[in-house]
Amino acid sequence: MKQLRPAILGCITLVVFCVIFVVPFFFIALQAVKDRQGSSLLNFSWPSETQLWQNLVDVVQARDYQLLLAYFNSTVITVFSVTGLVIFAAMVGYVLQRRPSKWNKYVNFAVLAGLMIPPAVVPTIWLLQQIGLFKTIHGMILIEIAYNLSFSILLYRAFIATVPRDLDEAARIDGAKPLQLFFRVILPLLKPVTVTNIVVQSIAIFNDFTNPLYYLPGKDNVTVQLTLYNFQSQFSTQYHLLFMNILLVTIPPLIVFIFFNKQIVEGMTAGAVKG
Amino acid sequence: MTIRLNKLLLGTTAAGLIATAAAAETELTFLVDVAPDTIAVFEAIIDAFEAQNPDITVEIETRPSGGEGDNIVKTRLATGEMTDVFLYNTGSLFQAINPENFLVPITDQPYADNIIDSFLQTVTAGENVYGVPTSTAMGGGIFYNIPIYEQLGLEVPTSWEAFMANNQAIKDAGMVAVAQTYRDTWTSQLFVLSDYYNIQADVPDFAELYTMNEAKIATTPAALRGFEKLQEVYEGGFLNEDFGAATFDDGLRMLANGEAAHYPMLTFAVGAIQATYPERLNDVGFFAQPGDDADNNGLTVWMPSGLYIPQSSENQEEAHKFLAFVASVEACDIQTATIGAQGPYLIKGCTLPDEVPPAVADLLPYFQDGGQTAPALEFLSPIKGPALEQITVEVGSGIRNALDGAELYDNDVRKQAQQLGLPNW
Incomplete structure (x- = not known):
């Protein structure tokens, strides 16, 4: 009896997780191989005719190979914004944590304001227009950095509190300059929280839909999430192609997870133990 | 860059x-x-x-x-x-x-x-x-499944009474008379919006009075009819069982495959049927939403x-x-x-091919005879309340009665009229 209970609990957990994570994914994959008529039913029936390859080709070729361009744009935006986020947030978090000054409360207020006050679209566009960054990829990267910076700073600041001050002092005694101190001593120590940051923020930025929609208009500036609109509209939706597109869009994060699985799990647990 | x-x-x-x-x-x-x-x-x-x-x-x-x-x-x-x-x-x-x-x-x-x-x-x-x-004019009205009509020996109705009698006959034969798809809330508005030809037949200057805030839907009997029709169809028990959860695509499927006899919709749906159920295109016909007067039957038209x-x-x-x-x-x-041809073009001199789908062929006579069409209210008056689709879902699923719904909509409209700065609101 005593041995049975954990087994039953384990089974229930497995079933619940299966329903939450696997079933939707299976549903997407199933619709993606159907033809238009079959997929418009949106049910779990086995496809009468599978046309996986045909759907794949249709989606990739749609609108003059737009999906490939979108992959490129999304990758550029995600990689550069996450890099920027990690460096800037770690720096701000470090200074905020280590150097109490009368500015701290204003900076803290600004960070919290960044979390709480929703950004307005039209004034932001005006600003971007005036500094010539509207409709450019680097403008978009800066927007993603600005919108997500507050959250990253909070993560870093909390973590830096657990890094002993003695390390800073030891480095300084050995003759490290401030920048050396940060980049060669502190930043490597922040690896666990950096991994958390990279995972959370790259998923958020890669999946971002509304910001590119408003701040990055233009045919050549499309991102992967925006390609979903190629196949759906108010009156007529090609579900088989839509789901194939969703499947293709979910693949890059999946690959990243498979390859970096070990580092991600290590990073998260390391952070948890230290905290 | x-x-x-x-x-x-x-x-x-x-x-x-x-x-x-x-x-x-x-x-x-x-x-x-x-x-x-x-x-x-x-x-x-x-x-x-x-x-x-x-x-x-x-x-x-x-x-x-x-x-x-x-x-x-x-x-x-x-x-x-x-x-x-x-x-x-x-x-x-x-x-x-x-x-x-x-x-x-x-x-x-x-x-x-x-x-x-x-x-x-x-x-x-x-x-x-x-x-x-940019494209063709559309009619708002009711699509019907031709094989069901032939099987039961029904005729295309020109009055609301005849339409309801058809519904009863279809229901008695054990079939779904009217498909409704309230998960896509916009589809719930059709009975109300497609009724405008009948409103105009009764009150010719309704759009003008309405814009001037001198006529209300709830207090104009002809205008209230649209909401009442929605309610009658629900109360008659003519709807498909899953009307609250069905989607627009489900509606097209039911109509094309003969799972339901009627589906109130705009005629652009011909294009969607053609894309998804091309082999059933010839099974689908169309008629304007009938009014109470069989002698004055006409079509409410949407512009592209x-x-x-x-x-x-x-x-x-x-x-x-x-x-x-x-x-x-x-x-x-x-x-x-x-x-393919989906309706009459709005450019002078444009013609349609001789072979068109039956639903489009049914649409054309309304335009040819002249005087039998009226634009939908949203083209005559700048006012269209943002919450109409939610209200029609309520009325269409029996949560609210027609009069109540119409009054609520009259209030909803006020917000937009004030935003547009119309006089007299």
């Missing part, structure tokens, strides 16, 4: 120095919503246009449709970032983007004369006309989207050329060749 920037700089300098240089190679940008049919048609039209105008290229950019799309259009107009030409709704939504401040009038352009008058009134603001029609030029465009001359091409008989023929 740098290349693009250079091009832009070069373009502006050249345009400033030598006027002719600007025409050398102009790129027109063009914003459309993403319905697959729309893009297919415009790609074909643009190919033909570029062949005639080798110095102009047109680049399609897409936007979502529905509420998100409205926001995009308004944001881009307000920030001066609109493309050189864009596609947008006519009627009340067109009034809501403040055309006099943002759009270029086409009143004096020669191609404006090609457009049929009934369309012009839906793209007119103040003194001027702003838009060119229009093409507009924003004042922020730097290539207005080329944009006019493109609009002129779209407003030509050639463009109609290209559209017919690309997606």
Whole structure:
């Protein structure tokens, strides 16, 4: 009896997780191989005719190979914004944590304001227009950095509190300059929280839909999430192609997870133990 | 990015120095919503246009449709970032983007004369006309499944009473009489909106009085009928069992496969049926929503989207050329060749092929006899309340009665009228 209970609990957990994570994914994959008529039913029936390859080709070729361009744009935006986020947030978090000054409360207020006050679209566009960054990829990267910076700073600041001050002092005694101190001593120590940051923020930025929609208009500036609109509209939706597109869009994060699985799990647990 | 920037700089300098240089190679940008049919048609039209105008290229950019799309259009107009030409709704939504401040009038352009008058009134603001029609006029009414009608020996109803009798006969035969699909809430409005021909037959100047806040839907018996019809269909028990959860696509499936006899919808659905159930296209017919008077039976008509030029465009001359091409008989023929005929065109001189789907063939007589169509209310009055679809879902699923729903809608409308700054609200 005593041995049975954990087994039953384990089974229930497995079933619940299966329903939450696997079933939707299976549903997407199933619709993606159907033809238009079959997929418009949106049910779990086995496809009468599978046309996986045909759907794949249709989606990739749609609108003059737009999906490939979108992959490129999304990758550029995600990689550069996450890099920027990690460096800037770690720096701000470090200074905020280590150097109490009368500015701290204003900076803290600004960070919290960044979390709480929703950004307005039209004034932001005006600003971007005036500094010539509207409709450019680097403008978009800066927007993603600005919108997500507050959250990253909070993560870093909390973590830096657990890094002993003695390390800073030891480095300084050995003759490290401030920048050396940060980049060669502190930043490597922040690896666990950096991994958390990279995972959370790259998923958020890669999946971002509304910001590119408003701040990055233009045919050549499309991102992967925006390609979903190629196949759906108010009156007529090609579900088989839509789901194939969703499947293709979910693949890059999946690959990243498979390859970096070990580092991600290590990073998260390391952070948890230290905290 | 740098290349693009250079091009832009070069373009502006050249345009400033030598006027002719600007025409050398102009790129027109063009914003459309993403319905697959729309893009297919415009790609074909643009190919033909570029062949005639080798110095102009047109680049399609897409936007979502529905509420998100409205926001995009308004944001881009307000920030001066609109493309050189864009596609947008006519009627009340067109009034809501403040055309006099943002759009270029086409009143004096020669191609404006090609457009049929009934369309012009839906793209007119103040003194001027702003838009060119892009596809065919649509009818709002009721699709029916021809095999079910033949099997039960029914006739196409011309009065509401006859329609309800048909419904009863279909129900008695053990079939679903009316398909309703309230998960896509916009589909719930059809019984109310398609009833406008019947309102106008009874109160000819209803739209005007309504805009002036002198007539209300709840207190005008003819206008209230639309809500009552919605309620009657629910109370008769004619609906499909899953009407609250079914989608527009389900509605088309039920109609095409004979799982339901009627589906109130706009005739653009012919295109969707053609794409998804091509072998069933000949099983689907169409009739206007019948009124209480069998002798006065007519169709409520929806106008297609229009093409507009924003004042922020730097290539207005080329944009006019493109609009002129779209407003030509050639463009109609290209559209017919690309997606088939879906209804009457709004350009003078355009014709339909002899072979059209039965639902389109059913639609044409209303236009030919003359005087048997009325534009939908949203094209005659700038007021359309944002919550109509939620209210019609309530009335259509028996949560609220017709009178209550109509009163609630009259209140909903007030907000929009005040926003538009109409007098007397």
